[in-house]
Amino acid sequence: MLWIIALLFAMSGTIKLVETGGFALAKQMLASDAGGAKGQDDCVTEPGLMELHAQLQLRESQLSDREGLVLDREQAIKLAEKRIESRLTELVAAEQVLSKTVSIADKAADEDVTRLVTLYENMKPKQAAPLFEEMAPEFAAGFLGRMRPASAAAVMASLDPKTAYTISVMMAGRNAGAPKN
Structure with a gap:
């Protein structure tokens, strides 16, 4: 009985070895066939495909350049917006100061006129x-x-x-x- 089990283990190992070796052999044969075909023929393309590829590369380069210009303009616009906001803040502050000054001047002028009116009334x-x-x-x-x-x-x-x-x-x-x- 032990001999039968040992014999079955041996047969199983042999089958496994043959299977693995055959698979590896098949892979090797496919690789050699592909390598031979590759060596014989270069990449075959349809007419105009390379020209289309060149045009796409040129277009990509142009788009990349434009993207750089757009980014530069965007940064320039952001700087201009910051300057405008800063100037606007300064103008609002100046307007407030001017408004106070005009208010003081108007009040003083009104007081002067009121004094003259009182003088003429008297x-x-x-x-x-x-x-x-x-x-x-x-x-x-x-x-x-x-x-x-x-x-x-x-x-x-x-x-x-x-x-x-x-x-x-x-x-x-x-x-x-x-x-x-």
Whole structure:
């Protein structure tokens, strides 16, 4: 019985050896056939295939160059955007400073006009009238419009009728062009 098992193991090993050796032999034969065919003939291509390949390589090179240019432009645009944002920030800050300055100047000018209006209101109408006759009608109308009505009426009564009429027209027409809505 041991002899039968040993005989079966031996037969199995022999079959395995023959199978592996045959496979390796077949691989070797295929490799030698392929090597011989390769050595005999170079790569066979269809007509124009190499020209197409050359054109594709040229196109790839052109696209690569364009890509480089696009990337350069993109970086230039980013730099320009940063500069613009920086300048915009500076302009906003300058606008705020200018707005404060204009506000201060407007307030000071308004205070000056208010003082002059108070001064003209406190003057006697006969003394103020010659000053108003020398002023430009638009300027005089501005002062008289800000004065108390009683003081303005007294000054207007002391003016030359033509000057008083001109100033009255200016005062009446000051807001004529203003929107009504």
